[in-house]
Amino acid sequence: EAAGESFSQYDVAVAEESKRKSSFYNKAKEYYEGIYNGTSAPFNIDGDLKEQEEGCGSYKVFNERTSKADVEEFCKKNKITENVFFTAVMGYIMGQYNHSEDAIFTTIYNGRNDSRTMNTFAMMVKTLPVYSYFQKDMLVADYMQNIQKQLLDSMKYDIYSFAEISHSYGIKPEIMFVYQGDSFVEFEIGDEKTIFHEAVPDKAKANISFNIFVENGKYRHEFEYRDNTYSKRFIELLDDIYVEAVNSFLTS
Numbered sequence: 001e002a003a004g005e006s007f008s009q010y011d012v013a014v015a016e017e018s019k020r021k022s023s024f025y026n027k028a029k030e031y032y033e034g035i036y037n038g039t040s041a042p043f044n045i046d047g048d049l050k051e052q053e054e055g056c057g058s059y060k061v062f063n064e065r066t067s068k069a070d071v072e073e074f075c076k077k078n079k080i081t082e083n084v085f086f087t088a089v090m091g092y093i094m095g096q097y098n099h100s101e102d103a104i105f106t107t108i109y110n111g112r113n114d115s116r117t118m119n120t121f122a123m124m125v126k127t128l129p130v131y132s133y134f135q136k137d138m139l140v141a142d143y144m145q146n147i148q149k150q151l152l153d154s155m156k157y158d159i160y161s162f163a164e165i166s167h168s169y170g171i172k173p174e175i176m177f178v179y180q181g182d183s184f185v186e187f188e189i190g191d192e193k194t195i196f197h198e199a200v201p202d203k204a205k206a207n208i209s210f211n212i213f214v215e216n217g218k219y220r221h222e223f224e225y226r227d228n229t230y231s232k233r234f235i236e237l238l239d240d241i242y243v244e245a246v247n248s249f250l251t252s
Contacts (some may be wrong), residue, residue, distance in 0.1 A: 019159045028157035035131050036169040042098040043105060044174040045208060045238070047229035056204045057227035059235045063219040066246050074250050080144050083179040086212055088147040089245050090177040091132020102133040105175040106162070106206070109155055127162040128154045129171055140252040176206040182214040
């Protein structure tokens with residue numbers, strides 16, 4: 001039997017409304033302003049196609065070149081999570097692609113930064129912007145720590161919504177990266193295993209949406225993209241570049 005919820009979706013809404021009227025909301029606004037006000041960092045990856053009709057392309061592949069044990073060892077050594085590691089690599093290749101030291105993209109998290117919501121039955125997923133800054137003389141460990149601190153702070157200040165951030169600073173969710181781990185490979189509700197049914201969208205959620213799952217000890221990469229902007233070959237090459245960057249970071 002599934003555990004009952006002690007903090008309902010209504011309670012969540014009331015708590016968020018109260019927080020938006022408090023000084024904490026202004027702190028959250030100031031936090032994001034300190035990162036994104038005046039930035040000209042690129043937030044897109046230009047494609048190789050310019051077609052009129054938009055559809056949703058899909059590309060899935062297992063990363064056979066990266067050892068999960070190596071990633072775990074690297075993360076343990078540098079005191080970061082796998083989510084931080086893979087997210088940081090995405091920021092790095094976006095900057096490299098755009099010949100820039102910095103880049104902006106989006107990610108998501110479960111939105112449950114309040115312990116009272118652990119058993120709340122509600123859709124609480126929130127979009128967060130990620131600002132990546134990497135100089136050629138920068139230590140990889142320092143870069144990773146910066147990304148980790150930023151993600152934790154952004155979760156803390158998520159009361160200032162992505163819609164507000166986008167409106168205030170002109171940031172568009174063109175590229176989305178999400179490290180899913182094994183969250184949706186095996187999922188149980190009340191000790192009952194669920195059956196996963198994948199929806200096939202008519203249009204992509206973003207120019208490129210890149211998800212990494214863990215399945216049977218391997219990393220599975222899944223891309224969803226606008227097929228009037230990117231060819232499948234372009235996405236294959238992007239994935240290849242990403243894996244090369246992952247392995248390069250692991251040996252740095």
